[in-house]
Amino acid sequence: MSAAAVIAGREFRSFFRLPVGWVVIALYAALTGVVFAAGTLQPGGVATMRDFFALAAWLMLPVTPAVSMRLLAEEARSGTLEALVTSPVSDAHVVLGKYLGALAFLVAVLAPTLAFVATLWLVSDPRPEAGPIVAGYLSLVLLGGLYLAVGTLASALTNNQTLAFLLTFFFLVALLLASGTRMDFVPDWAQHAFYAVSIQRRVAEFAKGIVGLGDAVFFISGAVCFLALAWGALESRRWR
């Protein structure tokens, strides 16, 4: 088994041994449950989860930093990072393993929301289309993957979990505001650049059931870029 998989497995299981893991699962399930009951489950309405996915994507904003904040920051604070990076594992595997463990946990956070799909399926006539639902979940995983990569970088930059959370959260909020709001005072080229990295636009496409290769590549390549930066940040700990 590769070292990254070993680290990912430990990381994934550790979320279930810590209160923070269960709190994140419970809060996400409760909040998306409210969104589902209030917005999606409407008598006489169209059986679609489009609004659910749009709001679920917003809820990723506080959830993903809560998951990623401890990945490397806690290892550095507690001293376990020293034992980890002096074992025969490359720094790239450490970052990848940590990230994959968090991503797997994010999938576990999303899993309870499948109960909403099942509920809608049972009570609707005609039944909802499967395509947009699959695409919606894919968008949440891709979006969460990008957010977690940003969080992994923040966690590699500091030993303080709270600071890692805040760095990730405010960076993501700034990115969403910049790419989703029309700002007349910004020059055209900058408007175009912000539009090119617009997250909301892509999530909305997924929610319609349109799985664009370009959008998927955007999320994956963005995550890869932030993971590469996190790798650099971890390496730089040796020189700092």
Added chain:
Amino acid sequence: MIKAAGIAKSFGRVRAVRGVSFAVEPGQVAGLLGPNGAGKSTTIRIITGYLPADEGTVQVAGFDTRRDSLEARRNLGYLPEAAPLYPEMSVVGFLRYRARLFGIAPRDRVRAIGAAMERCRIEAVRGRRVGHLSRGYRQRVGLAAALLHDPPVLVLDEPTSALDPSQVVETRELIRDLGRTRTVLVSSHVLGEVERLCSRALIIAGGTLLADGTPAELVRRHGGPARYVIEARDEGRKAEPALRAVMGVAAVREERADGHWRRLGVEAGTDAPDLREPMAAALAGAGVAVRELSARPASLEDVFLRLLRAADPARENAA
């Protein structure tokens, strides 16, 4: 083996390690000894590959820690200071994780974990959460993790710091036993620990290696002039002039007086021979009754303090 050649490391303007060189062979337990801030931890971290040296090279089991970093780490078992572990994991779960991380084959894993737990006497807590263990047990779990892959080189940073006296004795025995076939480097600021545990002491201060040798060699080389203690019935106070008249005696001072009995400390001059016989003869000649006359050998502590004072005169003045 561990071979450090001219390693140096600075943090900003602070030079933590300055051109330290030494080699520790298989079958040796070497103690890296120094006061706080001496550069011990930085040296240890360079050897384990956690920090890169600005200058110089380190080889672990023949592998350069920068060029063949992963291979060097495969041959190294490392117990960092305070044995940091994951508190939410069980002892056996943690060891299983470390075994996987070191690539121990599944068929060998159970045996390796069992052997490490037995050696470190932690079978009784195998199912307990690490966070619920006493510091002594955590230290032993960290040591078991360092031994899992049966490495030829062990680096242990303060391995007995959290243990109770009986555990300290057991752990010293374990480290001595491991050192029969392995290269072991132990970092400590406890002089007695190094004296009892190590076949070799490396004294470091201010980032510089001040001395390197067996404790006996260091005492011989750096222990300073010989000292003697004498207990004599000396009502007429004849002992001191008689001793001062002996060739080679540099100083005599009273340490304690108990009625007619006086305890005297004698310091020999540099390169003086064994003075016990001429001093006994001089005291007998002066009519002084003696109930004790013995050489007081210098300890590693004396060596340590002398070297530190020589390296940092300000410390001597402060003392």
